[in-house]
Amino acid sequence: xxxxxxxxxxxxxxxALVDSNSAYIAEKLEEIGVEVARHSCVGDNMDMLxxxxxxxxxxxxxxxxxxxxxxxxxxLTTAAIAKAAGRQLVLDETxxxxxxxxxxxxxxxxxxxxxxxxxxxxxxxxxxxxxxxxPGFVIKTGRCSFFCIPGVPFEMRRMLSDSxxxxxxxxxxxxxxxxxxxxxSTFGLTESATGEKLVGLSDEFPDIKLGxxxxxxxxxxxxxxxxxxxxxxxxVLEKGCEWVLQKIGSRVISSxxxxxxxxxxxxxxxxxxxxxxxxxxxxxxxxxxxTNIAGSSEFFLFSGVTYSNDAKMKVLNVLPxxxxxxxxxxxxxxxxxxxxxxDVAGATYGLATSGIxxxxxxxxxxxxxxxxxxxxxxxxxxxxxxxxxxxxxxxNKSIFATTALDVLRRELVYDL
Amino acid sequence: xxxxxxxxxxxxxxxALVDSNSAYIAEKLEEIGVEVARHSCVGDNMDMLxxxxxxxxxxxxxxxxxxxxxxxxxxLTTAAIAKAAGRQLVLDETxxxxxxxxxxxxxxxxxxxxxxxxxxxxxxxxxxxxxxxxPGFVIKTGRCSFFCIPGVPFEMRRMLSDSxxxxxxxxxxxxxxxxxxxxxSTFGLTESATGEKLVGLSDEFPDIKLGxxxxxxxxxxxxxxxxxxxxxxxxVLEKGCEWVLQKIGSRVISSxxxxxxxxxxxxxxxxxxxxxxxxxxxxxxxxxxxTNIAGSSEFFLFSGVTYSNDAKMKVLNVLPxxxxxxxxxxxxxxxxxxxxxxDVAGATYGLATSGIxxxxxxxxxxxxxxxxxxxxxxxxxxxxxxxxxxxxxxxNKSIFATTALDVLRRELVYDL
Numbered sequence: 001x002x003x004x005x006x007x008x009x010x011x012x013x014x015x016a017l018v019d020s021n022s023a024y025i026a027e028k029l030e031e032i033g034v035e036v037a038r039h040s041c042v043g044d045n046m047d048m049l050x051x052x053x054x055x056x057x058x059x060x061x062x063x064x065x066x067x068x069x070x071x072x073x074x075x076l077t078t079a080a081i082a083k084a085a086g087r088q089l090v091l092d093e094t095x096x097x098x099x100x101x102x103x104x105x106x107x108x109x110x111x112x113x114x115x116x117x118x119x120x121x122x123x124x125x126x127x128x129x130x131x132x133x134x135p136g137f138v139i140k141t142g143r144c145s146f147f148c149i150p151g152v153p154f155e156m157r158r159m160l161s162d163s164x165x166x167x168x169x170x171x172x173x174x175x176x177x178x179x180x181x182x183x184x185s186t187f188g189l190t191e192s193a194t195g196e197k198l199v200g201l202s203d204e205f206p207d208i209k210l211g212x213x214x215x216x217x218x219x220x221x222x223x224x225x226x227x228x229x230x231x232x233x234x235x236v237l238e239k240g241c242e243w244v245l246q247k248i249g250s251r252v253i254s255s256x257x258x259x260x261x262x263x264x265x266x267x268x269x270x271x272x273x274x275x276x277x278x279x280x281x282x283x284x285x286x287x288x289x290x291t292n293i294a295g296s297s298e299f300f301l302f303s304g305v306t307y308s309n310d311a312k313m314k315v316l317n318v319l320p321x322x323x324x325x326x327x328x329x330x331x332x333x334x335x336x337x338x339x340x341x342x343d344v345a346g347a348t349y350g351l352a353t354s355g356i357x358x359x360x361x362x363x364x365x366x367x368x369x370x371x372x373x374x375x376x377x378x379x380x381x382x383x384x385x386x387x388x389x390x391x392x393x394x395x396n397k398s399i400f401a402t403t404a405l406d407v408l409r410r411e412l413v414y415d416l
Numbered sequence: 417x418x419x420x421x422x423x424x425x426x427x428x429x430x431x432a433l434v435d436s437n438s439a440y441i442a443e444k445l446e447e448i449g450v451e452v453a454r455h456s457c458v459g460d461n462m463d464m465l466x467x468x469x470x471x472x473x474x475x476x477x478x479x480x481x482x483x484x485x486x487x488x489x490x491x492l493t494t495a496a497i498a499k500a501a502g503r504q505l506v507l508d509e510t511x512x513x514x515x516x517x518x519x520x521x522x523x524x525x526x527x528x529x530x531x532x533x534x535x536x537x538x539x540x541x542x543x544x545x546x547x548x549x550x551p552g553f554v555i556k557t558g559r560c561s562f563f564c565i566p567g568v569p570f571e572m573r574r575m576l577s578d579s580x581x582x583x584x585x586x587x588x589x590x591x592x593x594x595x596x597x598x599x600x601s602t603f604g605l606t607e608s609a610t611g612e613k614l615v616g617l618s619d620e621f622p623d624i625k626l627g628x629x630x631x632x633x634x635x636x637x638x639x640x641x642x643x644x645x646x647x648x649x650x651x652v653l654e655k656g657c658e659w660v661l662q663k664i665g666s667r668v669i670s671s672x673x674x675x676x677x678x679x680x681x682x683x684x685x686x687x688x689x690x691x692x693x694x695x696x697x698x699x700x701x702x703x704x705x706x707t708n709i710a711g712s713s714e715f716f717l718f719s720g721v722t723y724s725n726d727a728k729m730k731v732l733n734v735l736p737x738x739x740x741x742x743x744x745x746x747x748x749x750x751x752x753x754x755x756x757x758x759d760v761a762g763a764t765y766g767l768a769t770s771g772i773x774x775x776x777x778x779x780x781x782x783x784x785x786x787x788x789x790x791x792x793x794x795x796x797x798x799x800x801x802x803x804x805x806x807x808x809x810x811x812n813k814s815i816f817a818t819t820a821l822d823v824l825r826r827e828l829v830y831d832l
Contacts, residue, residue: 012439013442013452013454013455014442014443014446014451014452014627015438015439015440015441015442015443015444015445015446015452016439016443017439018434018435018436018439019434019435019438020434021426022431022457023431023432023433023434023435023437024431025431026431027430027431027432028431029431030424030430030431035430036429036430036431037429037458037459037464038429038456038457038458038468039428039429039435039455039456039457039463040454040455040456040457041438041454041455041456042453042454043453048453048454052454143445194669199618199789213432235807272747277721279700283703283704283706283707283708283712283716284695284700284701284702284703284704284707284719284721285700285704285707286700286719287699287700287723288699288700288701288704290699291699291700291701291721291723291773291813292699292809293477293811294774294775294776294809294814295776296699296723297723299725299775300699300723301723301724301726301727302720302721302722302724302727302731303700303719303720303721303723304718304720304721304731305693305700305703305707305718305719305720305721306718307703307707307712307713307716307717307718307719308713308717308718308761310717310761310762311692311717311718311760311761314760315718315720315731315760315761315763320568344727344730344731345724345726345727345730345731346726357707358710359710360710360711365779387745393708393710394708397704397707397708
């Protein structure tokens with residue numbers, strides 16, 4: 001089965017907007033065992049659209065087309081595909097009712113141009129849009145089934161999972177076959193170290209295909225299982241997952257796509273525990289990530305972003321003699337920072353960072369990439385030292401923040 | 417002149433990586449007056465690459481190809497384009513020396529596979545890579561000149577501006593024509609309000625084309641001037657810029673692409689002044705953005721991310737009676753937060769935020785999107801109230817942080 005993705009719209013063609021939809025769709029197709037051969041992007045231009053649709057109809061089995069289904073004169077996908085397929089546009093009564101209902105439910109007035117959205121190519125199959133006004137559709141022309149869906153990401157994602165992927169899975173081109181994928185997000189090992197730890201997986205589980213994906217600073221482990229026996233595949237994938245967890249369990253953040261901060265937030269909320277931070281080199285990035293989680297006031301109390309030594313002393317009562325003897329980037333300093341942040345906020349945990357993000361400020365002893373992390377609980381205060389050489393400032397901030405959150409996660413999960 | 421962009425690589429084809437290079441290139445080409453007709457992306461597959469290059473060579477004048485120039489067996493761009501053009505690969509001595517120098521300068525050992533990077537198609541023109549090992553090249557086949565450059569973003573960007581764009585500007589297909597663009601980053605007006613303020617620009621300056629681009633939460637104003645008289649165009653663009661500044665000067669953050677935080681950082685550094693923050697609803701995002709700037713310890717001293725009321729009282733000495741009488745989201749509260757953050761850190765300015773980022777926590781009086789900002793200087797303390805209805809949590813945090821930085825920027829620039 002040959003598949004392609006076509007993104008439409010002048011915003012993407014001209015570079016005003018980065019097309020992240022196509023990557024998302026390619027990953028989802030791969031997860032059901034469909035490999036994408038090519039992506040294209042074209043603007044809101046009738047001749048160009050028709051010509052691309054004609055090319056693709058001759059060389060592919062399926063194509064996912066995003067964008068151009070809206071109500072304005074720029075939205076040409078429906079008309080262009082009808083033209084490429086030699087079909088008329090006809091009013092789809094169900095689509096019209098659903099556009100009407102959408103406006104009624106929001107107490108908004110439907111315009112004439114919205115009605116245009118209910119005009120679909122003759123002989124297509126409508127794909128309902130539960131998140132917006134533009135219905136999608138699938139139409140076959142040449143050898144290719146074109147799945148036309150909106151470009152608005154949250155509408156596209158919903159329609160992809162609700163309509164497009166199930167439709168492809170049952171389509172005639174795709175043998176009745178199951179394709180399962182399990183993704184484990186990990187942190188703390190390099191891609192090659194992860195690969196080495198997982199040597200033996202394919203001997204143990206010949207039906208599982210292993211994929212490693214670097215999503216800086218995380219590494220995602222993907223386990224694919226394709227075949228005809230659903231129960232067997234589910235079973236083998238579960239066993240493969242367990243095998244991976246036995247090998248590198250403490251490095252696995254989540255097996256359901258949850259981010260590091262979401263995992264930490266969930267555990268803290270479940271236990272009705274709280275955290276306070278003292279951030280130097282991470283400059284507020286950890287608190288920013290934790291407060292990106294809705295409801296963060298349940299578990300996040302305070303972060304003292306104490307960039308200057310003066311602020312470390314005044315706000316966090318770090319002892320001047322400690323700073324003098326050891327400097328800001330030291331286990332002793334971050335221990336005091338963590339303990340004091342915990343104290344002042346009355347939190348269950350205190351977590352502190354101090355390090356050299358660069359580009360300047362490194363020394364032989366404490367180079368750019370050096371990081372100290374402190375963690376304080378009711379029972380003890382620990383200081384740790386890490387080094388991540390070679391990174392640029394923003395990469396360093398990111399890996400520093402993730403390392404600190406991982407220290408907290410491992411404390412919460414494993415008491416490490 | 418018809419132009420296309422081709423991104424290569426399995427990471428992009430499979431969706432593991434979002435292709436942001438193509439959007440960047442499309443924008444840069446547009447700025448020199450070259451409109452991109454289509455983008456394509458294909459994986460590391462020889463047959464597919466050759467077939468796409470052949471198609472494109474028949475329908476375009478120029479194509480920018482990214483990726484596939486590295487040393488590994490997956491890197492097929494050079495061999496594929498040679499095959500499509502019917503050329504041999506030959507050793508480019510200058511390219512070899514530059515790869516050797518790259519390794520020598522870094523004290524690293526050059527491998528045999530790196531030598532492969534110096535093999536270029538016969539008859540191509542080498543494009544030097546000052547940032548990495550892979551040289552680029554331009555080769556003409558069919559009607560099309562293919563500019564092949566690396567996929568690593570910072571290498572790609574440098575080579576695009578140093579070699580590719582100048583080469584295109586002097587190429588035979590492009591009439592001796594100048595295309596200038598000026599971009600003004602603005603904040604605080606909607607796209608339509610910005611458009612309304614600029615009505616009259618095209619009457620006043622018929623040679624300037626106006627473009628508005630939403631780069632949430634900023635709006636970018638682009639002024640394009642194309643023609644043959646370089647001096648006249650530079651002059652008219654400068655006058656057009658002045659016209660815009662007269663209309664909405666205080667909304668303009670920068671006219672050279674500087675970010676809001678970079679502008680604030682630059683002004684503070686120039687004046688040897690400093691800032692301390694007290695962040696509630698922005699949760700550390702403002703300090704994170706300010707500390708993304710290299711050298712931020714020069715001007716950024718402290719942020720108290722006081723998410724809980726308890727932390728507001730303990731760390732920032734906000735009076736319990738103020739919180740009781742007005743609540744956390746109020747001008748009086750943020751005034752105390754700003755003044756106290758300034759005091760405790762000994763900073764020139766104190767800046768504070770408190771608001772409702774959502775999705776929960778809104779009331780009729782203080783709905784999701786409500787924001788209070790406090791700013792403290794040596795002379796006065798001010799409190800302000802804003803409301804940004806309809807946004808989601810991360811959008812709200814982003815627009816809250818930008819609003820606060822803009823309050824500081826306007827205080828610095830205009831004493832507003």
